Amino acid sequence: MKTGTTGNNKFLKELNETYILELIRSNKQISKADLAQLTGLSPTACGIIVTNLLEKGYISEAGIGISTGGRRPVLYELIPESYxxxxxxxxxxxxxxxxxxxxxxxxxxxxxxxxxxxxxxxxxxxxxxxxxxxxxxxxxxxxxxxxxxxxxxxxxxxxxxxxxxxxxxxxxxxxxxxxxxxxxxxxxxxxxxxxxxxxxxxWIGCCVNQRDFVCINMKSGIGSSIFAGGNLYRGCSGSAGEIGHIMVDPNGPKCGCGNYGCLETLASSRAMVEKAQKQIKQGLIADLTDIDSITVDDIISSAKAGNEATRVILIEASGYLGLAVANLINTINPSKIVLGKELDKFPEDVLEHLKNIAFAKALKYPVSRVEIVTSELGEDTxxxxxxxxxxxxxxxxxx
Amino acid sequence: MKTGTTGNNKFLKELNETYILELIRSNKQISKADLAQLTGLSPTACGIIVTNLLEKGYISEAGIGISTGGRRPVLYELIPESYxxxxxxxxxxxxxxxxxxxxxxxxxxxxxxxxxxxxxxxxxxxxxxxxxxxxxxxxxxxxxxxxxxxxxxxxxxxxxxxxxxxxxxxxxxxxxxxxxxxxxxxxxxxxxxxxxxxxxxxWIGCCVNQRDFVCINMKSGIGSSIFAGGNLYRGCSGSAGEIGHIMVDPNGPKCGCGNYGCLETLASSRAMVEKAQKQIKQGLIADLTDIDSITVDDIISSAKAGNEATRVILIEASGYLGLAVANLINTINPSKIVLGKELDKFPEDVLEHLKNIAFAKALKYPVSRVEIVTSELGEDTxxxxxxxxxxxxxxxxxx
Incomplete structure (x- = not known):
C-alpha cells in the first residue's frame, strides 16, 4: 500500500500543479492568495507550486495587484516565449x-x-x-x-x-x-x-464554452467532428462524425465506397469541380476555361462574380449539405454547427440556402436551439x- | 472560507458514503478492510461510514469472509427489501x-x-x-x-x-x-x-460496460438514445437521438412534421399498420381481416406464419431502418446498436435484411467495430x- 499511496500523492501533486498553471493561463494574471482561494489549497502549498512553475520557466512575476486589505499582492502570468x-x-x-x-x-x-x-x-x-x-x-x-x-x-x-x-x-x-x-x-x-x-x-474560435457542437469541414472530402457534453466525442474506434458517406440521394452517383448518393459524391469540392469540368466542356461556363486546373475556389469566385451556372453548382451542393446538417441537428441536437474550410467562402445566398434546407428538414425543437455559423478562422483551423x-x-x- | 470548507467536507462525506454504498452493491459482499483498500480511506473512516449505512438500513452483515492472515472479516451486503x-x-x-x-x-x-x-x-x-x-x-x-x-x-x-x-x-x-x-x-x-x-x-442488459452504444426503439414512433464515452448523451436541449424524422427517401410519403420520406413514415409500427390496412382492403392479406384492430404484432405473426405480403411490409420497413442504422454507424461509431420494443420481435430474416442494408451502406471501418443486436429484455426496457x-x-x- 505504501508505494501506491506515494504514487497517488505524486500524481495529486502533478494534478495540482497542472490546475494552478491552468488558473494562471485562464486568469491571465493572478496572485497566490487568489490561487489559494480558487483551489482550496493552503497558501503554503500554492506558494510551493508557484515556485516550481517559476523555476521551470513557465511563469514570471507580472507586477503588483490591487490590495484587498494587506500588502499589495504579486501577480503571476505565463511567459509567452517560455514553451x-x-x-x-x-x-x-x-x-x-x-x-x-x-x-x-x-x-x-x-x-x-x-x-x-x-x-x-x-x-x-x-x-x-x-x-x-x-x-x-x-x-x-x-x-x-x-x-x-x-x-x-x-x-x-x-x-x-x-x-x-x-x-x-x-x-x-x-x-x-x-x-x-x-x-x-x-x-x-x-x-x-x-x-x-x-x-x-x-479553444480560440466561436465555440469557446460550447458543450455540444459540430464542426463540418469541406475539402476534397467532407468530415465532421462532435463535441458532446463538453468533450470531444470520438466514437468507439475514432471515426465518429464521418458524415461524408451518409446517403442523401438514393438515385445519386456511385461513390468510391461502393454505395450511391453519398454526400461526398454530391457536395464535396471534388464533386463540384467534376460537375464544373463537364459543363466547361459543354461551353456552359464562359468565365472558366482551364479545365485541368480548376478548383472549388474558382467556382466560388465565378459564382460571386455573377455566373449563374457556377452558382447553381454551389446551390445544389449546399442543398445536399443542408440535408446532412438536418440529420446532425436531429441526431446530435447541437447548440452550434460550424461550417469550415471551403464552406466559409461560400457566397451568402448559397449559405442561406444550406441553412434553409437544414432548418426545414430538421425537427422544430432542435432547430430552435441551434445556430449555424461559418468559421472565422479560415483554412488554418x-x-x-x-x-x-x-x-x-x-x-x-x-x- | 470556514463555512465553505465545512460545506465541502460535508459534501465529500456524502460522496464517500455514496462510493462505499456503490462498492458494496457492485461487490455484492465486501469487508471493511477491502473497502478501505479500494477507496484509499482509512479503516476508521470506512468503519464510520459502514455504521451509518447499517443505521440507515441500507446494508446488513452478510456473514464471515475468508481470513487473509488475521481474524476472519465480517462481510456487508445490501438489504434487498430496504429501499x-x-x-x-x-x-x-x-x-x-x-x-x-x-x-x-x-x-x-x-x-x-x-x-x-x-x-x-x-x-x-x-x-x-x-x-x-x-x-x-x-x-x-x-x-x-x-x-x-x-x-x-x-x-x-x-x-x-x-x-x-x-x-x-x-x-x-x-x-x-x-x-x-x-x-x-x-x-x-x-x-x-x-x-x-x-x-x-x-445497468442490467446487453450494454453493461459499453461506453458508446445506441438503442433504437420502434413503437408508434421511432426513437434512439446515445451513450457517448460512458455517459448518456442528451444534446444541448435533450433531443439527441431523435432519428424518426431523418429523411430516408426523398420521394417518400408526407410526414406529420411537414417533410417527406421521414423514417417514421416508412418504418414505424403505424406506417406498417397503415400499409397492411390498405392491402387488407384490396384482399391481399388473407390471414388478416380485422382492419380496425390490426397491430404490428399481427403483421409480425402473419409474416412468421409464412404470409408473403406481410413479410414484404416488414422487409421494406427494415430496409429503411437499415439506412438509418447506417447513418448512426457513420456518425456515432458505436460499439453496439440495440434494437428494442417491436424490433426485437421481428422475424430472423427481416432482422438479417436490416443488418445487411446497414452494413452495406455504412463505412467499412465503423462497421467492423459494431455489433447489431436485439434487446433481450422485451417491452419492459x-x-x-x-x-x-x-x-x-x-x-x-x-x-
Whole structure:
C-alpha cells in the first residue's frame, strides 16, 4: 500500500500543479492568495507550486495587484516565449504549419504546396525538415517544445493512434506517430482534421464554452467532428462524425465506397469541380476555361462574380449539405454547427440556402436551439487545432 | 472560507458514503478492510461510514469472509427489501409498472391498457393510484421509496425536465415532474423512453460496460438514445437521438412534421399498420381481416406464419431502418446498436435484411467495430430503465 499511496500523492501533486498553471493561463494574471482561494489549497502549498512553475520557466512575476486589505499582492502570468507548440495540417493541396506560444498566440504560420501522390514517407521528410527550421529560427531550446500536433484528413484509430484510412492522401494503416517519433525530443499527436478544427473552435474560435457542437469541414472530402457534453466525442474506434458517406440521394452517383448518393459524391469540392469540368466542356461556363486546373475556389469566385451556372453548382451542393446538417441537428441536437474550410467562402445566398434546407428538414425543437455559423478562422483551423493539442495536454484538458 | 470548507467536507462525506454504498452493491459482499483498500480511506473512516449505512438500513452483515492472515472479516451486503424504486412507462397502448428493490431485482411488474386520447391529467391520476397500491401492497415505509422514474415517448427538456413534445400522446409542454410531485414524499424523474431503455441496457442488459452504444426503439414512433464515452448523451436541449424524422427517401410519403420520406413514415409500427390496412382492403392479406384492430404484432405473426405480403411490409420497413442504422454507424461509431420494443420481435430474416442494408451502406471501418443486436429484455426496457434512475442517483451515477 505504501508505494501506491506515494504514487497517488505524486500524481495529486502533478494534478495540482497542472490546475494552478491552468488558473494562471485562464486568469491571465493572478496572485497566490487568489490561487489559494480558487483551489482550496493552503497558501503554503500554492506558494510551493508557484515556485516550481517559476523555476521551470513557465511563469514570471507580472507586477503588483490591487490590495484587498494587506500588502499589495504579486501577480503571476505565463511567459509567452517560455514553451511552444507546433501544429501541422497535412492535406492534399497544402501542408500548413503553425508555431504557437504557451499562451495560444500564433508566432509563425506558413504553408507549402503538396501533391496528392506524395507518400507518407515523403510528407514526413518534408514536415520534419520544416519543424527543424522552425526550432532553429525561433531558437527553441531542447525540452521547450511541448509537442507537435499533426492533422490528417482521415480516420485515426482511438487506441493505436494509427491513421486507419486517409483516402485523399491514399494512406491506409500508417503509424504516423511512431514514424515521426524520432523527429525530436517532443511528443507527436496525430488527429483527424475535423477534430483538430473543433479543438481550435473550442479553444480560440466561436465555440469557446460550447458543450455540444459540430464542426463540418469541406475539402476534397467532407468530415465532421462532435463535441458532446463538453468533450470531444470520438466514437468507439475514432471515426465518429464521418458524415461524408451518409446517403442523401438514393438515385445519386456511385461513390468510391461502393454505395450511391453519398454526400461526398454530391457536395464535396471534388464533386463540384467534376460537375464544373463537364459543363466547361459543354461551353456552359464562359468565365472558366482551364479545365485541368480548376478548383472549388474558382467556382466560388465565378459564382460571386455573377455566373449563374457556377452558382447553381454551389446551390445544389449546399442543398445536399443542408440535408446532412438536418440529420446532425436531429441526431446530435447541437447548440452550434460550424461550417469550415471551403464552406466559409461560400457566397451568402448559397449559405442561406444550406441553412434553409437544414432548418426545414430538421425537427422544430432542435432547430430552435441551434445556430449555424461559418468559421472565422479560415483554412488554418486544423493546423491551429493541431498546435492546441499539446497546450491542452499541458493545461490538464482531455483530448 | 470556514463555512465553505465545512460545506465541502460535508459534501465529500456524502460522496464517500455514496462510493462505499456503490462498492458494496457492485461487490455484492465486501469487508471493511477491502473497502478501505479500494477507496484509499482509512479503516476508521470506512468503519464510520459502514455504521451509518447499517443505521440507515441500507446494508446488513452478510456473514464471515475468508481470513487473509488475521481474524476472519465480517462481510456487508445490501438489504434487498430496504429501499425500493418504481419505474413507470407511459405509452399509447399500455402503461407499465416495475417495482425494483435496491439491488436491482424486479419485485413486481404490471401493466394496464391506456388510450391515446387520455389527457396528461388522466394518466397522472391512474399512475398515482397505482403507485399508492404498490406502496401499500409491499408495505414500503415513508422514506423507503427512493423515487419514481417515468418514461415518456417524447422529447424531455434537459434543463426544465418538461415534456416538450410527445406527439403520440398528444402532449406539448407538460411539466409532469411538477404535476406529479405531490404524489408522495419521493422524487419524480421524467425521461425519454429510448433514454430509459439505454439506462436499462447499460445497468442490467446487453450494454453493461459499453461506453458508446445506441438503442433504437420502434413503437408508434421511432426513437434512439446515445451513450457517448460512458455517459448518456442528451444534446444541448435533450433531443439527441431523435432519428424518426431523418429523411430516408426523398420521394417518400408526407410526414406529420411537414417533410417527406421521414423514417417514421416508412418504418414505424403505424406506417406498417397503415400499409397492411390498405392491402387488407384490396384482399391481399388473407390471414388478416380485422382492419380496425390490426397491430404490428399481427403483421409480425402473419409474416412468421409464412404470409408473403406481410413479410414484404416488414422487409421494406427494415430496409429503411437499415439506412438509418447506417447513418448512426457513420456518425456515432458505436460499439453496439440495440434494437428494442417491436424490433426485437421481428422475424430472423427481416432482422438479417436490416443488418445487411446497414452494413452495406455504412463505412467499412465503423462497421467492423459494431455489433447489431436485439434487446433481450422485451417491452419492459423503458419501465426497467425508469426504475433504475433513482438507483443510479443513489449509487452516485450521472443520469
Amino acid at each position: 511552444y507548440s507546433i501544429g501541422v495540417d497535412i492535406d492534399v493541396d497544402f501542408v500548413r504549419f503553425i508555431l504557437m506560444d504557451i499562451t495560444g498566440q500564433v508566432v509563425y504560420r506558413d504553408k507549402f504546396l503538396s501533391k496528392a501522390n506524395y507518400s507518407a514517407a515523403v510528407y514526413i521528410e518534408l514536415v520534419e525538415e520544416k519543424i527543424k527550421q522552425i526550432i532553429h529560427r525561433y531558437k527553441i531550446e531542447e525540452g521547450r517544445l511541448l509537442g507537435v500536433g499533426v492533422s490528417i484528413p482521415g480516420i485515426i484509430d482511438n487506441l493505436t493512434h494509427e491513421v486507419v484510412f486517409a483516402p485523399n492522401l491514399g494512406w491506409e494503416r500508417i503509424d504516423l506517430e511512431n514514424m515521426m517519433s524520432g523527429t525530436g525530443s517532443f511528443p507527436i499527436y496525430v488527429d483527424n482534421e475535423a477534430i483538430c478544427s473543433a479543438i481550435c473552435e473550442n 486544423s493546423a491551429l487545432g493541431a498546435a492546441i493539442i499539446p497546450l491542452k495536454k499541458l493545461f490538464g484538458y482531455q483530448i | 425500493y424504486s418504481i419505474g413507470v412507462d407511459i405509452d399509447v397502448d399500455f402503461v407499465r409498472f416495475i417495482l425494483m428493490d435496491i439491488t436491482g431485482q424486479v419485485v413486481y411488474r404490471d401493466k394496464f391498457l391506456s388510450k391515446a386520447n387520455y389527457s396528461a391529467a388522466v394518466y397522472i391520476e391512474l399512475v398515482e393510484e397505482k403507485i399508492k397500491q404498490i406502496i401499500h401492497r409491499y408495505k414500503i415505509e415513508e422514506g423507503r421509496l427512493l423515487g419514481v422514474g417515468v418514461s415518456i415517448p417524447g422529447i424531455i427538456d434537459n434543463l426544465t425536465h418538461e415534456v416538450v413534445f410527445a406527439p403520440n400522446l398528444g402532449w406539448e409542454r407538460i411539466d409532469l415532474e411538477n404535476m406529479m410531485s405531490g404524489t408522495g414524499s419521493f422524487p419524480i424523474y421524467v425521461d425519454n423512453e429510448a433514454i430509459c431503455s439505454a439506462i436499462c441496457e447499460n 423503458s419501465a426497467l430503465g425508469a426504475a433504475i434512475i433513482p438507483l443510479k442517483k443513489l449509487f452516485g451515477y450521472q443520469i
